Amino acid sequence: DAEITQSPRHKITETGRQVTLACHQTWNHNNMFWYRQDLGHGLRLIHYSYGVQDTNKGEVSDGYSVSRSNTEDLPLTLESAASSQTSVYFCASSEKTDSGNTIYFGEGSWLTVV
């Protein structure tokens, strides 16, 4: 079955370190997204991509970057981790269907910055 996987699932890192969260999907979807989810907030969009070599900033992009060198992968990099970036991160992908642009999520990556 096609799927979307994230790694690592859990990570603890120190302030100032660079961290990369991997996201890999096998649906061949053009659209990929990174969200963070914090208590009291809805899912907030960090970056998104509509295809290879295309990347766009979302609502909360400061301190994060992404790259899209192929259809399957959209790694998220925290250039210099801060405690405010402690969160759960969800990667997602979508393709337009009869159910709209239904988004499918990966299992999530729990990041703690100490």
Place this chain on the structure above:
Amino acid sequence: GQNIDQPTEMTATEGAIVQINCTYQTSGFNGLFWYQQHAGEAPTFLSYNVLDGLEEKGRFSSFLSRSKGYSYLLLKELQMKDSASYLCAVMDSNYQLIWGAGTKLIIKP
């Protein structure tokens, strides 16, 4: 600004019916989604409404009124496994999803 409002928490009894409301103000409208999210897990797709009216899928139904900026998710014959957060999201004119903060549904025996 764009805004999605839904209650923070609701409690219901096993076997009963519960309605979770969602109101929205967005720049344009290209559909409304409901997702279910169990604690510690990823959101999973429940329903999509783009036209006014009721969409039924088994025990779950979703209603949309575009003129009122309003939707609800109706869960019938509640089961303990329905304890989860329910997320409302609207796709705006730029095809971006705007998410509500979610409604935590607690089911009591």
